[in-house]
Amino acid sequence: MTARPDRIRLTPDLEISRLVCGLWQVADIEKNGATIDPDTGADALAAYAKAGFDTFDMADHYGSAEIITGRLLARFDTADRPRAFTKWCPEPGPMTREIVRRGVEERLERLNVSKIDLLQFHWWTFEHPAWLDALHEMQAMKEEGLIGALGLTNVDAAHLALALADGIEIVSNQVSFSLIDRRAAGDLSRVCARSGVKLLAYGTLCGGFLSEKWLGKPEPTEIADWSRSKYKRFIDAAGGWEPYQAILRAASSIGRKHNVSLSNVASRWVLEHEAVAATIIGARLGESEHRDDNLNVFRFALDADDHAALNAAFAQTTPIPGDCGDEYRKPPFLTASGDLSHHLDAIPSVYQAVPVPGRPDRLRVSSGSVWEPIAGYSRAVRVGDRILVSGTTATHGANRCVAPGDAGAQATYILDKIAASLAPLGGKMEDVVRTRIYLKDANQWEPVSRAHGRVFGGVLPANTLIEAGNLIGDYEVEIEAEAVVG
Template identity: 75%
Template sequence: MPDMPDRFPLAPGLEISRLVCGLWQVADLEKDGTALDPVAAADQLAAYAAAGFDSFDMADHYGSAEVITGELISRQPGGTPVRAFTKWCPEPGPMTPEIVRAGVQERLDRLRVEKVDLLQFHWWSFEDPRWLDALHEMEKLREEDLIGAIGLTNFDAAHLEIALEEGIGIVSNQVSFSLVDRRAAGALSELCARTGVKLLAYGTLSGGFLSERWLGKPEPAEIPDWSRMKYKRFIDAAGGWDVFQELLAAAHGIARKHGVSLSNVASRWVLEHDAVAATIIGARITEAEHRADNLNVFGFALDAGDHAALDAVFAKMAPVPGDCGDEYRKPPFLTASGDLSHHLDAIPPVHPATPDAALPDRARVFTGSAWEPVAGYCRAIRVGNRILVSGTTATHGQSHAVAPENAGAQTTYVLDKILAAIRAHGGGPEHVVRTRVYLTDAEDCEAVSRAHGRVFGTVCPANTLLEVARLIGPYKVEIEAEAVLPG
């Protein structure tokens, strides 16, 4: 058995353990309102660091995880540095330089550091385009050396591509990736191969369900902790308990063959993907830890027969729906608390609809484009139950052209902008009945069509796609849409 976890150079000056200690369960332990003693909890983390598990992942909403890690970091002058990854998950709203700096400063204060090793950014709704403002401000703070490296969390491939096209120095994206949830092996891994971004995989053990403890056991009727509540939803989405037992049986057979644990097999399968830098294993501070067993993951490799056995079960499983991170943004909501629609519905529109005082059946949405007042038009007008959306380009704010060299990325941004305008009128993608797409280069047809299909693949509105001589400004694509509300 190896003595220490393998390591990976995630960014210049940031070498990490390939098994990262996840501290999300601190929030679970503190959910009754009683905070853990940071000194005693840091003592537990110190044992992990001493054994080579010196990379810790947390977030602004993981209870006192940042405070506990800050206590540990304060003990390390001159010693082996602790690698602290945290997440900033602001509510959608204005992302001014002052707001972003305050969010970063809070992380610095809680961790008691002058620079966050890796700051990972989460955004609740891409229909609110201010996530780009936040990332551009984070890039400036990285240049000031307040942030060592910038990562994302729960971004799909399409929006990661926009961030990269915007020149943000993204080094990682933290997403769910496991034998149960294999979405990250698709478009996201393909993008990582092209760009060098690496994945930090969480949920690799499905909250502990991917272990011998659940092999041959009946489906649990009650689940006491948040982590397993969440991953039971993934198991249900992937086909249910019976096929999950087949997956456990296949992984158990592979484990016995290699003399390791079932959990080792689950972790190894994820770590062998080229896009993956590390997997994140939960560290439940007040319970028994499994450091010795976890090290076994670096002492064997899966062979062709192992992959064939797993692939045979994968063929019986249902793919987890959507793309990476969709579980936080659209049904089915595969989160610990379940349906998040109440949270998302409470987010106010970026550009609310303005009723027409003279014509009560009409309302308009303006998005702040420099041309709207000059040319005298709105982004979207509702007339009765019809919503008509003007030709829309990838213009951020008044005039910034997003991803000017990438038609697919522009399409993703444009469709987000269109859906935001439709939603301000009370509609959604399911109400869209027609889209018209104008391209400057027919060679971009596939990339644009795939972006369109990701949004409307189940809605299937009428669609027209045209190649045009040129568009005004540095744009490769312009789209207009029409939606019809019920009644």
């Protein structure tokens, strides 16, 4: 049987449309207190499903989207019903078994299903390690049959690799990916090639900016729509209005060549990436004018000349900084609400600074490791404006080794732990002036060095890396750091 170009299997049991209907506009419609009638909303989704768009994506914070979708799913037998993806986006904090199960069970109740087709997890700051606790409990619920497949959302390449190395069965990662934001084509796609994880791409049309409507138009001075405000920030970060217009001109010319729309070209470019399973398009409840045009993406393919024209336009832009998901965690904050520093600063630190008895000039931090009281040391100590962080391994909680056998993944976890140790003492990774790396096997220098470079590439502290022979337990690497807080 010939595979359909508009369908793909995320797992042997989960076939989806390659154009997934995103329901974020439900939250926008309901933002002023209005509530969509669930059955009326379900009627609108049923029209999409009938037209072939039978896969829906939502989140716990998309208004009543889960409830509306639950009404739709109740109209079908389990075998032939539409597919529903949702996201759980908790505030960072302890992820106990009870907290995780309550979060997942709420999704089950709102969707009115016994098993969630794909549950995607978002975490605000990797300095708080409880994201792994949440994923392990969700993995257990998957094995119980309450979750069909596990995904992530807005997770960078390093932390996707870390989750996989720690034994989590991830099938997808939902990230921004477009002609403007091409970050996902780099390290993240390489991790996907190694692991088989697929990308679900959102922002593919940049909130409507990748369409003929904006070709040759002057730069807007005010934007009221929250989605368009977000993607205008991406355009600015990519070099501004003229490089963006160069991309529009190239895509428009390609569209005329293939007798399709500029938006079709933008979507097709993303869908042709091997790592991409599907793109997510906005579902306008009660509107259908874009459905036929969206299906055109499966009626043509980009050739070498098309890619050359787009690459020439890309060369005029500035790459979006960082990796996928960084826009939610560090400047520049390319989000709908803009600067998120106030939100991130309000997240409680996983560790607490305590005074050293009899030494008013000193503070110290403990990570709760079983080794600290046995050996008599602190995770980190601040003396004046200096912070000294002890040799740190990938120890999660009291005594669990994270990602056994994977030096690069362990280094990623360690550097998050060092950042978390600095924070309650008033320090940041930008304050680090020296690091020392101890390897069990010198042959693992490259993945560890790359993890170090991702964090410190703009800081450039003094560094020493040595092979130390066997480390205690299953640890592949240990890292210590010194910071000066000016």
